Amino acid sequence: MRARIEEYLLNPPAGSAAARAVEFGIDLTLTIENLRLTPEERIRKLDSFIESVAHLKNSSRLKGPANATAEQDH
């Protein structure tokens, strides 16, 4: 069944909700990647994203915009 769902999302029929999602700008390959995980793995992935975003925000706050830009140039 998972293979059929993946096929459906990769090649959505015209006029389907999946086709509308692609048109809207949703990358359904990311959705397929999630569907391959267990529910617990999906939550762990979400937590990991939240932590990464917090670390990024924290480091940009510590460096300040000028230094952050200068370091990006190297």
Next chain:
Amino acid sequence: MPLPSKIIEAPLRLLGEYKVDCVIVGGVAAAVHGSSLLTSDLDVCYARDAANLLRLAEALQSVHARLRNAPEGLPFVLDAETLKRGLNFTFTSDIGDLDLLGEVRGVGHYEAVLINSLTVELFGYKFAVMDIGKLILAKRAAGRPKDLLALPELEAIYEAQRSTQDD
């Protein structure tokens, strides 16, 4: 200020440990269904019977939960009686944020939300997760930009599940 860690996992473990009857709703429910959109807190719809309110209050007290964005010094006693008098609460705590909904707009109270919910095992505990069809209804009813943004992907997943079931 310490950086967040296990923002979703930790409150889930807490609810599981205290055997709180609840249904996972909102962005975390969407993630369980496969959505790739990010969310930063856990929303649950909780049962409002006396025994559950007691367990919930004990769970919240154990992590020093307090109202999120409430004015400093606002008197607030966190116990089962307070939970009974209110309905929807937004808490922050030692382990992260937790939103408690007595009612989900577009769907109803715990009993209605529980119907057709998925049962999934997370971190050693069994949880009810709101059915994807109801999640779509709730997101439409909430109508905020972030809810509407989640709809196209959820509708695609829902449709893919249904159409492949019919084969």
